[in-house]
Amino acid sequence: MSRVSVLVFCVLLLCGCVTTNVSKNYSLKENSGTGLVVGSITYDGSYSGYAVSYRRAPSEASGRFQSGQSNVVIPYFPAGEFETMGINGNLIAAELPAGDYVIDAWSVGSGAAFVRPTRPFSILFSVIPGKATYIGNFHFTQLSRMGLTVTGAKVDFSDKRERDSDVLKKHYPNLSTVSIVSAVEPGLHVTELGGLHHTTISIDVPITY
Known part of the structure; x- marks a missing residue:
């Protein structure tokens, strides 16, 4: 017996790999050709994989910043950097090569469900060496x-x-x-970034040969 997935969905792979945070003893170096990206992903809802995807212009190199995990085998939910504030989520503190980037997608991976926006958007930022x-x-x-399982979500984007x-x-x-240096206008708050959500659910169906 094998299992064939109906509605095989590979968007998470297309969005690139998860970009991990730097080590706790990380220091910036001006001659390294890289810079630090700072931000945050927070959420109200069940523990899942909440992510925003970015691309480097003009190349198609891509990745994503993520808080949580899409599939949890062992029920262990690590504390985030905002836990003492009563907020779920994680800080973004990631090193990227210097250059111009655009964030143009968000997603929620939650077990068999994958949630994404319905309208295009773009958030531009530049990484400066050191x-x-x-x-x-x-x-x-x-x-x-x-x-x-999260089957619907919205995203607000703001200056924090x-x-x-x-x-x-x-x-x-x-x-x-x-x-x-901030790439975000002071006091900015955008509701429903990317509009309403669209959800795809992958169902595994057993097939006997």
Whole structure:
């Protein structure tokens, strides 16, 4: 017996690999050809894989920043950097090669469900060698679910630079005096980034040969 997936869905792979945060003792170096991206992904809802995807222009190199995991085998939900504030989610503190980038997609991977936006959008930012760039807060709100599976969500995009900078300094001591350039307009708040959601559910059907 084998299992064939109906509605095989590979969007997560197309969005690129998850870009992990730097080590806690990370320091910026001006001659490295890389810079630091700072931001946050927070959420109200069940533990899942909440992500935003980026591309480097003009190449098609891509990746994604993510909080949580899509599939949880062992029921272990690690604490995020905002836990003491009563907020679910994680800080983004990732190193990328210098250049121009665009964030143009978000997603929620939750077991068999995959949630994505319905309208195009673009958030531009630049990575400067030896510098830190703030890209904003992406806050996911669960709109519907089946048990613990998220089947609907919306995303708000806003400027939380002061809060996120304080969290960065707390968790990354070597970056406590770093000046952060913001790619986000001060006080910006965009509701329903990318419009309403579209959900695809992958169902495994056993087939006997």
